[in-house]
Amino acid sequence: MPETGPETFDIAIIGAGIAGASLAGELGDAARMxxxxxxxxxxxxxxGRSAALFSETYGPPAIRALSRASAAFFDAPPTGFAAAPLLSPRGVLMVARGDQLGLIEETLADPTTKGRFRRLDARAAGEMVPILRTDYAAAALYEENARDIDVHALHHGYLRRFKSAGGxxxxxxxxxxVERVGERWHISTSKGDVAADIVVNAAGAWADELGQMAGARTIGLAPKRRTAMMISPPDGVDPSAWPMLVDIAEAFYMKPDAGKLLASPADETPSPPCDAQPEELDVAICIDRIMTACDIDVRHIDNRWAGLRSFVADKTPVVGFDDGVPGFFWLAGQGGYGIQTAPALARLAAALVREQPVPRDIADEGVDAVDLSPARLTAV
Ligand SMILES: Cc1cc2nc3c(=O)[nH]c(=O)nc-3n(C[C@H](O)[C@H](O)[C@H](O)COP(=O)(O)OP(=O)(O)OC[C@H]3O[C@@H](n4cnc5c(N)ncnc54)[C@H](O)[C@@H]3O)c2cc1C
Structure with missing residues (x-):
C-alpha cells in the first residue's frame, strides 16, 4: 500500500478465511477489491481448523438449505478451480446407546432429512467401524451422502479466482x-490506510468487534471453542474406509484422516475472539468418550488444536447490509457450518452486495434474505 494518501477501492473485505475468500472469489472482476x-x-x-465435513442433514433448517444449495458447486466447480475433486466419499455413522434410542426415532421423524438416513442395528454399525464396542452401541443411523471436503483446495480455489480477476x-x-467519511469508508490498517465504498465484515470471531469499530449495533455474536486432535488407530488397523463416527447427541466424533483419526469432544465453550488453544480437560474428556465407545487405547495425541465456531442466537449466518450503517455489509455467524455452506453463502452475499435478489436456485431451497439479515438481530 502507498505511504501517502489512501488507495481507493469499490469494496474492502476484512478477513480472508473461507467467508471473505469465497465472497471475493464470487464477486470476481465486478469491482476493484x-x-x-x-x-x-x-x-x-x-x-484452517475444521473437521472438513459436508453433510446436508447437519445444523438448523437455513444451514441445511444453504448446504443443499452448495452441493452443485462442490460437485462441479468451475473449470480450473481445483486440481482434484472438492468432495470425497466418507459417510456418517451416528451411534446411539440404549438410553439414546429416542434420538434415533426423533431424527428419522424429521421431515427435512427424510430418506437421508438408514437405520442400522449394532452389528451392522460394528461392521462399518470395527472398533465400535458391541456393548456400547444399541443402534445407529447411517448417512451415506456425507462427504469429506478438501478445505484447502476450496479456500485457495477462491483466493486464486479473486487474484486472477485482479483482486x-x-x-x-x-x-x-473503520470510519465513515462522507460517502466512503476510511480503513486504517497496520500497513497503512485504504478507502472503500463498501466494507464487508468477514472477520469470523471478531465480526462483532469490527462492527462496533464501524459504529454498528452488535449482532450478539458468541464465539465458542471446539477442540480437535489426531490420534492413531490401533496397531495394524487402517481406518481410511470407515465413516465418521458421531455420537447421536453430538458428545464426540471421530473421523478418519490421512491414516489417523481426527477426534473431538464436540465442545462449545464460550470464548472471547482469540487464537484459540485446546484445554487439557477437553482433550481428556474426548479421550474418555472415545475409549468408552470404542476398543482403542489412546496413549498418545499426535496433534491437538482448537478453533472458534461463532454463532448468533438463532445459529443462522448473518448476511446483508447493516440497516443502521450505510455501506457496511455483514458476512458472519457461520458457526460450525461455514465450509460446507460457503459456495451458496458466497453467491448469495455477492448478489446482496450488488443489491440483486437471492439467486433463484438458492431461493428455491427455501433461503430468504430476511432470515439472514442483520436487521433480525439488531432491531430494538
Ligand atoms: C473444530 C472445528 C470443526 C469444524 N468442522 C466443520 C465442518 O466439518 N464443516 C463445516 O462446514 N464447518 C466446520 N467448522 C466451522 C468452520 O470452520 C467455520 O464456520 C468457518 O471456518 C468460518 O470461516 P470465517 O471465514 O468466518 O472465519 P475465519 O476462518 O476465522 O476467518 C476470519 C478472518 O478474519 C481475520 N480478521 C479478524 N479481524 C481482523 C481485523 N481486524 N483485521 C484483519 N483481519 C481480521 C482473522 O485473522 C481471520 O483470518 C468447524 C470449526 C471448528 C473449530
Whole structure:
C-alpha cells in the first residue's frame, strides 16, 4: 500500500478465511477489491481448523438449505478451480446407546432429512467401524451422502479466482479503525490506510468487534471453542474406509484422516475472539468418550488444536447490509457450518452486495434474505 494518501477501492473485505475468500472469489472482476487479513496466512483461524465435513442433514433448517444449495458447486466447480475433486466419499455413522434410542426415532421423524438416513442395528454399525464396542452401541443411523471436503483446495480455489480477476490480497494487515467519511469508508490498517465504498465484515470471531469499530449495533455474536486432535488407530488397523463416527447427541466424533483419526469432544465453550488453544480437560474428556465407545487405547495425541465456531442466537449466518450503517455489509455467524455452506453463502452475499435478489436456485431451497439479515438481530 502507498505511504501517502489512501488507495481507493469499490469494496474492502476484512478477513480472508473461507467467508471473505469465497465472497471475493464470487464477486470476481465486478469491482476493484481488496481483501485485508491480519495474519500472514489466510485460513490461520477457524477455516484452517475444521473437521472438513459436508453433510446436508447437519445444523438448523437455513444451514441445511444453504448446504443443499452448495452441493452443485462442490460437485462441479468451475473449470480450473481445483486440481482434484472438492468432495470425497466418507459417510456418517451416528451411534446411539440404549438410553439414546429416542434420538434415533426423533431424527428419522424429521421431515427435512427424510430418506437421508438408514437405520442400522449394532452389528451392522460394528461392521462399518470395527472398533465400535458391541456393548456400547444399541443402534445407529447411517448417512451415506456425507462427504469429506478438501478445505484447502476450496479456500485457495477462491483466493486464486479473486487474484486472477485482479483482486488484491493484503496479509499481515490488521484493520484497526473503520470510519465513515462522507460517502466512503476510511480503513486504517497496520500497513497503512485504504478507502472503500463498501466494507464487508468477514472477520469470523471478531465480526462483532469490527462492527462496533464501524459504529454498528452488535449482532450478539458468541464465539465458542471446539477442540480437535489426531490420534492413531490401533496397531495394524487402517481406518481410511470407515465413516465418521458421531455420537447421536453430538458428545464426540471421530473421523478418519490421512491414516489417523481426527477426534473431538464436540465442545462449545464460550470464548472471547482469540487464537484459540485446546484445554487439557477437553482433550481428556474426548479421550474418555472415545475409549468408552470404542476398543482403542489412546496413549498418545499426535496433534491437538482448537478453533472458534461463532454463532448468533438463532445459529443462522448473518448476511446483508447493516440497516443502521450505510455501506457496511455483514458476512458472519457461520458457526460450525461455514465450509460446507460457503459456495451458496458466497453467491448469495455477492448478489446482496450488488443489491440483486437471492439467486433463484438458492431461493428455491427455501433461503430468504430476511432470515439472514442483520436487521433480525439488531432491531430494538
Ligand atoms: C473444530 C472445528 C470443526 C469444524 N468442522 C466443520 C465442518 O466439518 N464443516 C463445516 O462446514 N464447518 C466446520 N467448522 C466451522 C468452520 O470452520 C467455520 O464456520 C468457518 O471456518 C468460518 O470461516 P470465517 O471465514 O468466518 O472465519 P475465519 O476462518 O476465522 O476467518 C476470519 C478472518 O478474519 C481475520 N480478521 C479478524 N479481524 C481482523 C481485523 N481486524 N483485521 C484483519 N483481519 C481480521 C482473522 O485473522 C481471520 O483470518 C468447524 C470449526 C471448528 C473449530
Amino acid at each position: 481488496v481483501l485485508l487479513e491480519r495474519e500472514s496466512q489466510p485460513g490461520y483461524h477457524t477455516t 488484491r490480497i493484503e496479509t499481515d494487515c490488521e484493520v484497526r479503525a
